Amino acid sequence: MPLFKTEAIVLQRFNLTESSLIVTSFTRDFGKVKCVVKGARKIKSRYGGRFEPFTCLNIIYSGKEHQNLYILNHCDTIRPFYNxxxxxxxxxxxxxxxxxxxxxxxxxxxxxxxxxxxxxxxxxxxxxxxxxxxxxxxxxxxxxxxxxxxxxxxxxxxxxxxxxxxxxxxxxxxxxxxxxxxxxxxxxxxxxxxxxxxxxxxxxxxxxxxxxxxxxxxxxxxxxxxxxxxxxxxxxxxxxxxxxxxxxxx
Ligand SMILES: [Zn+2]
CATH class of the missing domain: 1.20.1440.120 (Recombination protein O, C-terminal domain)
Structure with missing residues (x-):
């Protein structure tokens, strides 16, 4: 499965299941991208609060090209814009x-x-x-x-x-x-x-x-x-x- 790496700014998040989210972001290299983030809603999630709107992230996600929903594999915060x-x-x-x-x-x-x-x-x-x-x-x-x-x-x-x-x-x-x-x-x-x-x-x-x-x-x-x-x-x-x-x- 191809992997994609880019910078992304979070636009929206929705709860998918008790433990997963769907996060829509605007990316530098691929336009708008929708990803499932498994485990993001668990209390001890490694992602913390990274998917709040307008957080800027480095993301790696996978899936076939031009599909609607991808899987997020990894992310790091670039700017949380806390202020x-x-x-x-x-x-x-x-x-x-x-x-x-x-x-x-x-x-x-x-x-x-x-x-x-x-x-x-x-x-x-x-x-x-x-x-x-x-x-x-x-x-x-x-x-x-x-x-x-x-x-x-x-x-x-x-x-x-x-x-x-x-x-x-x-x-x-x-x-x-x-x-x-x-x-x-x-x-x-x-x-x-x-x-x-x-x-x-x-x-x-x-x-x-x-x-x-x-x-x-x-x-x-x-x-x-x-x-x-x-x-x-x-x-x-x-x-x-x-x-x-x-x-x-x-
Ligand atoms: Zn005129």
């Missing part, structure tokens, strides 16, 4: 990131850049106080790295760079309609050019500079609503865990 479990906002944000990754990824579809984004976002989440900006960066970059990169630089109709105060963002195409081409029946959501410029920054800013980016009051809600509506258009439903964050944001 995320001791603070309500960080915990709910970590759960929200986990749900987003789960929605955007599939079995056997490698996306190494997305794996690195997920790890880095959890790493920053342990210490930053600028959590709402981190959430926007994570949402927009997950969207972009999953093949739905928004086209913010030119108008869908006239192809020019938008210069007027208001534009529309069209969710289905991920594009914008500039002020000159807008009319009362234009599709999409009206936003200001200022909001568009912040969204561009969210896509390009270096994670190490995150504490320098602050959204102005009022515009923060517009940015949050827009990214939420765009996410919902792509995955076809609302993220259940967002409601715990929305109380603070919207």
């Amino acid at each position: 995320l479990r001791e603070d309500y906002i960080r915990l709910t944000t970590g759960c929200y990131f986990t749900e987003i990754i789960s929605s955007f990824t599939r079995e056997a579809e490698k996306n190494e850049e997305l794996f690195h984004l997920f790890f880095r976002a959890l790493d920053i989440l342990e210490s930053t106080d600028n959590i709402s900006v981190l959430i926007r960066i994570f949402e927009m970059r997950t969207i972009a790295l999953s093949g739905y990169s928004p086209k913010f630089d030119s108008c869908l109709i006239c192809k020019n760079e938008p210069k007027s105060k208001y534009i529309n963002f069209h969710f289905q195409s991920g594009g914008i309609i500039c002020g000159k081409c807008l009319n009362s029946s234009s599709p999409g959501r009206r936003i200001t050019l200022g909001t568009l410029n912040y969204l561009k920054k969210v896509l390009t800013i270096n994670f190490s500079s995150i504490d320098r980016l602050r959204f102005p009051k009022g515009q923060d809600k517009e940015i949050a609503l827009l990214t939420q509506m765009y996410l919902k258009t792509i995955i076809g439903r609302e993220c259940k865990s967002y409601k715990f964050i929305a109380k603070q944001e919207l």
Whole structure:
């Protein structure tokens, strides 16, 4: 039986029997992977609490290629992200990131850049106080790295760079309609050019500079609503865990 070795971040765990778990993780090399972990629920399990969501592990698992369920043979913890479990906002944000990754990824579809984004976002989440900006960066970059990169630089109709105060963002195409081409029946959501410029920054800013980016009051809600509506258009439903964050944001 082939063996697979990779880094993995735990997304979900379910009890299978009195002693076993099914653990779903997002791996660096093989996309989403589901494994049975025998003996994980025993009191004296050698695995301890390693399968809590967003724990980062080195795993070795076995099974035939492209099957749905594998057997976990071995794992070591790389980063437990303990700080995320001791603070309500960080915990709910970590759960929200986990749900987003789960929605955007599939079995056997490698996306190494997305794996690195997920790890880095959890790493920053342990210490930053600028959590709402981190959430926007994570949402927009997950969207972009999953093949739905928004086209913010030119108008869908006239192809020019938008210069007027208001534009529309069209969710289905991920594009914008500039002020000159807008009319009362234009599709999409009206936003200001200022909001568009912040969204561009969210896509390009270096994670190490995150504490320098602050959204102005009022515009923060517009940015949050827009990214939420765009996410919902792509995955076809609302993220259940967002409601715990929305109380603070919207
Ligand atoms: Zn235009």
